[in-house]
Amino acid sequence: MRTSLERVQDMLLESQADAENVASSISISNSFQNTSPEQCSKRLASLKSLYTSIDHLSILTPKAIVYCSSAADVPGIQVKSSSKLFKSVHNNGTYWGDPQVSHITQNLVIPSVTAIRNNLDVDYLVVASLKAETVLNKALSLFDVTLAEAALISTEGGNLISLLLSTGEPVIGGELVRKSLNGYLDVRQENLRDDRPYYVGTLKLPMNNARFLVLSSLKEANDRAWQRLRTVVLTSVAETVVLAAIMMLLAEFFFIRNLRRIGALAGEITAGKQGQRISIRSPIADFNRLTAALNLMVDTLEDTSLHDALTGIANRRALDGHLGECDRLLAEGKGPMAVAMVDIDNFKLFNDRYGHAAGDRTLRSVGQTLKRFGKRQGEMVARYGGEEFTLVVGDSDPDQLRAHLDAFRRAVEELNIPHRDSPHGRVTVSVGYAVALPGTSMQQAIERADEALYRSKDGGRNRVSGEEQLCPA
Numbered sequence: 001m002r003t004s005l006e007r008v009q010d011m012l013l014e015s016q017a018d019a020e021n022v023a024s025s026i027s028i029s030n031s032f033q034n035t036s037p038e039q040c041s042k043r044l045a046s047l048k049s050l051y052t053s054i055d056h057l058s059i060l061t062p063k064a065i066v067y068c069s070s071a072a073d074v075p076g077i078q079v080k081s082s083s084k085l086f087k088s089v090h091n092n093g094t095y096w097g098d099p100q101v102s103h104i105t106q107n108l109v110i111p112s113v114t115a116i117r118n119n120l121d122v123d124y125l126v127v128a129s130l131k132a133e134t135v136l137n138k139a140l141s142l143f144d145v146t147l148a149e150a151a152l153i154s155t156e157g158g159n160l161i162s163l164l165l166s167t168g169e170p171v172i173g174g175e176l177v178r179k180s181l182n183g184y185l186d187v188r189q190e191n192l193r194d195d196r197p198y199y200v201g202t203l204k205l206p207m208n209n210a211r212f213l214v215l216s217s218l219k220e221a222n223d224r225a226w227q228r229l230r231t232v233v234l235t236s237v238a239e240t241v242v243l244a245a246i247m248m249l250l251a252e253f254f255f256i257r258n259l260r261r262i263g264a265l266a267g268e269i270t271a272g273k274q275g276q277r278i279s280i281r282s283p284i285a286d287f288n289r290l291t292a293a294l295n296l297m298v299d300t301l302e303d304t305s306l307h308d309a310l311t312g313i314a315n316r317r318a319l320d321g322h323l324g325e326c327d328r329l330l331a332e333g334k335g336p337m338a339v340a341m342v343d344i345d346n347f348k349l350f351n352d353r354y355g356h357a358a359g360d361r362t363l364r365s366v367g368q369t370l371k372r373f374g375k376r377q378g379e380m381v382a383r384y385g386g387e388e389f390t391l392v393v394g395d396s397d398p399d400q401l402r403a404h405l406d407a408f409r410r411a412v413e414e415l416n417i418p419h420r421d422s423p424h425g426r427v428t429v430s431v432g433y434a435v436a437l438p439g440t441s442m443q444q445a446i447e448r449a450d451e452a453l454y455r456s457k458d459g460g461r462n463r464v465s466g467e468e469q470l471c472p473a
Helices: 001-025 037-048 085-090 132-140 174-180 218-270 283-304 316-331 347-354 357-372 397-414 443-460
Strands: 054-060 066-069 094-096 107-116 121-131 150-151 159-164 185-191 199-205 212-217 337-344 382-383 388-393 429-436 464-466 470-471
Touching: 001 037, 001 054, 001 094, 001 132, 001 199, 001 347, 037 054, 037 066, 054 107, 094 218, 107 397, 121 347, 132 150, 132 159, 174 199, 174 212, 199 218, 199 283, 199 429, 283 316, 316 337, 316 382, 316 388, 337 347, 337 357, 337 397, 337 443, 347 357, 347 382, 357 382, 357 388, 357 397, 397 429, 397 464, 429 443, 443 464, 443 470
Parallel strands: 429 464
Antiparallel strands: 054 066, 054 121, 094 107, 107 121, 150 159, 150 212, 185 199, 199 212, 337 388, 337 429, 382 388, 464 470
16 A cells, blocks of 8 residues: 555656646746737646646736636636635745635635746736546556545545545544544554454645545455456466567557657757647647647747737737738738837936836836727737837828827826936827828838828927827827
């Protein structure tokens, strides 16, 4: 029984590592929290499907509101969290809580929480919870001895899950549980039901103070051991020969062939072909996990290559691709389209006075504010470079376009970011725009928008200019 308990301990450590590793991969990847809750939930569900022991993967706000989850129909709900569980807000690693009923799936789970930090602030909480029933069933499958009863015991001695695996009345409870609360990994013999001898096995869960408790009848254990010994003696030679032949075939079919495909994908990624994906359906779970990890890595690389790391909006590369698509539509006679160039006023003076950390926060704030004004179909918001941004919209009516851009200008002004070296006393932006008509190109429109931007700067900044028009603050 001790050997079986050691196997269970290894399984629990592996399940703990799986949960912590997947939480870590989520916490360092922008492809989850920088997407919509629906898309984030789909990615979490796909990732969760690779781990049979995980009940759910969820991303929560610091106030315990579900942002996205592998469980359906739960984003937006308030998790009634205990202060003990969410100590992770002040914890630099993964915090494991005691077994409890999940507010997200209503299943008995062993929860872990990992904080996603931005400097010292906590942006999100990654919850990776193990399903207690699945973990218990996997543990039972690792025993070589016949078990009479098994249970999962809470830190306080409560019976969370109890399974009667043979006929008769249950034994686990009361004094037996109290004796087992201090056990780490031990096996002892006790006379229990009708004064019959039993093996009593106790294992502390590696991630918290709960205990796994099992009973085995001593007589049944001895009978099973003799039966297994006879079977092994009669079949060992035949099994060795057959197994060697099968392993040679399986090594080629399941391992070597798939390793070649994974190596080919790695070569393509190294060569810059980031759009490549791989699909391997193998009964070996590690291959499926490796495939998912490789595809997730490609998704992350592709997402990173198209987004500005500081502001979270599209970068110059993504903008160039979008402008190319706009040029195609203009060549087909579709349009018109408008492009606006945005510059943060006196940004160098701001950096010199307040420091680059404050400058970075301001770039993020302006970028996210601009993002609210480019959410319609076919529109794009991008960081053009430095403190300059670009907005591509479908508006062509001069009054509507000017009003839309001036609303953005006012929104930046209303952020009330102090700027003592600006005549306006706070951070402002200058905007220049131009309209690209069918048959023209977006580059021509950008050049005219740049000219309009300089007119805004020459006119005193904190203004919107375009097509020789000026909209003062």
